[in-house]
Amino acid sequence: MDQIENLEKYTPRSISRTRYHVHCPSSEEVTSIAEHFCLPSHGEKRKVLEAKIRTAIANPNQYKALLVSSDDDQKAVFLCFKKAGGELSIDVMRHAGDVTSKTIAQNFAWAEIFSHADGGVSLIKYTDDYSSFQNDDLFQTNGFIKSDNGWVRFSANIICNLATAKDKVSQFSSGLAEINDHARNSLSSFLQAEDNAALYEEAFWPLKVTDGNVPTYLIPIRPVWALHLFDEGLAEKELWGADPTKHFNIENVYYRSPKRFSMVSGARILWYVSSHGANKVSEIRACSRLISSETDTAKRLFRKYKRLGIYEWSNLMEITKNDPDGEVMAMRFYQTEYFKNPVELEDFQKYGINGAPISPKNTTNEQFINLYTDGMNKSG
Numbered sequence: 001m002d003q004i005e006n007l008e009k010y011t012p013r014s015i016s017r018t019r020y021h022v023h024c025p026s027s028e029e030v031t032s033i034a035e036h037f038c039l040p041s042h043g044e045k046r047k048v049l050e051a052k053i054r055t056a057i058a059n060p061n062q063y064k065a066l067l068v069s070s071d072d073d074q075k076a077v078f079l080c081f082k083k084a085g086g087e088l089s090i091d092v093m094r095h096a097g098d099v100t101s102k103t104i105a106q107n108f109a110w111a112e113i114f115s116h117a118d119g120g121v122s123l124i125k126y127t128d129d130y131s132s133f134q135n136d137d138l139f140q141t142n143g144f145i146k147s148d149n150g151w152v153r154f155s156a157n158i159i160c161n162l163a164t165a166k167d168k169v170s171q172f173s174s175g176l177a178e179i180n181d182h183a184r185n186s187l188s189s190f191l192q193a194e195d196n197a198a199l200y201e202e203a204f205w206p207l208k209v210t211d212g213n214v215p216t217y218l219i220p221i222r223p224v225w226a227l228h229l230f231d232e233g234l235a236e237k238e239l240w241g242a243d244p245t246k247h248f249n250i251e252n253v254y255y256r257s258p259k260r261f262s263m264v265s266g267a268r269i270l271w272y273v274s275s276h277g278a279n280k281v282s283e284i285r286a287c288s289r290l291i292s293s294e295t296d297t298a299k300r301l302f303r304k305y306k307r308l309g310i311y312e313w314s315n316l317m318e319i320t321k322n323d324p325d326g327e328v329m330a331m332r333f334y335q336t337e338y339f340k341n342p343v344e345l346e347d348f349q350k351y352g353i354n355g356a357p358i359s360p361k362n363t364t365n366e367q368f369i370n371l372y373t374d375g376m377n378k379s380g
Contacts, residue, residue, distance in 0.1 A: 019071045020070055021068070022066055025067040030057065033075065042130050042133075043130070052091065062082060065078075076100070079092065079094075079105060079112075090112075094131055094134070097134070103250070106135065106137065106250050114206055121158070122156075122157070123155075123176060123179075124152065125150060126152070132151070141250075141334070145183040146182065154173065155204060155207075158208075159372070159373060169204060170188075197212020202335065217270070220360070223274070223276055250334050251333070253308040253331065253333075254331045254333065255315070255329065263290060270363065270368065285338065285342040286339055288334065290332070293330065293331050295330075302316055308332070316328055340376055340377050341374060352367055
């Protein structure tokens, strides 16, 4: 019945005009999905996986199943999420094993974590024990804790001061039977020991702390780079779409000149997408978390971050004026959130920002909170 009433969900749609498309699978596809993604070498039985997928597809109000395939209909990713109250369970997370399919799977998992339990604290559980070896990168990020039945993390989709954030996470976790003593103790130790607002925002992402003075940088970026790194809206307009090897990464790298500006790890980034050529944008369209910034020679950084950075060698040479040993800065970032309501240049003045940024500039905590609140259409 759901397949008839909500036909659009079951119709494959392109992802950022890449060579991949996604849809909610139908009951007729279950057997082929189970055959393709079953992991018998790790003790999994195909019939058990098939039954789990059928249950998910038959109960669309409780589960969300997604199948990602390439344009030549090669299955790349299958995900199954279960939602119940303040909990999101990643029941099945499978991919074809190559780098691109793995990053697509993690991208969709993060997107679901971000969208879950808007306005509150929620428990995120990873319960697909058979495939945890495939997705170990996901659990290396700040916030995941090992528990009895897999991995857990707490997601606080709220904007509040640090004391309130601590209280809300503590109160939510105190009544949960799903986490073991180790996970509970790890969380308790973190809540008691840390007063670093940036660490809280990272660990309980997409939490935003109003009183922590987290460093925030307004970074200009050309549309051509934004569409490959995070901007789905621009990618949809591009004839060839985004580069899937970069666009789906939950972590990425952006290069810039290192002159006259230093950055602190854990800071927030506001992305101002400039206007360039036919792309007339001039908006703040997203925000991210800075993992680190590193200054070194162009050739060293290009070799180190080639898998992540969108720049080609010729683009780095533009920064260094064709000197391979010239210095550039590499900014590693993740936890990117695309604004629902991009903030236009003409509205900058009401946030206390004077004109379009030509180079990175600092913004205050208050400016960020106001921009984020309006950009994400949230209330504090």
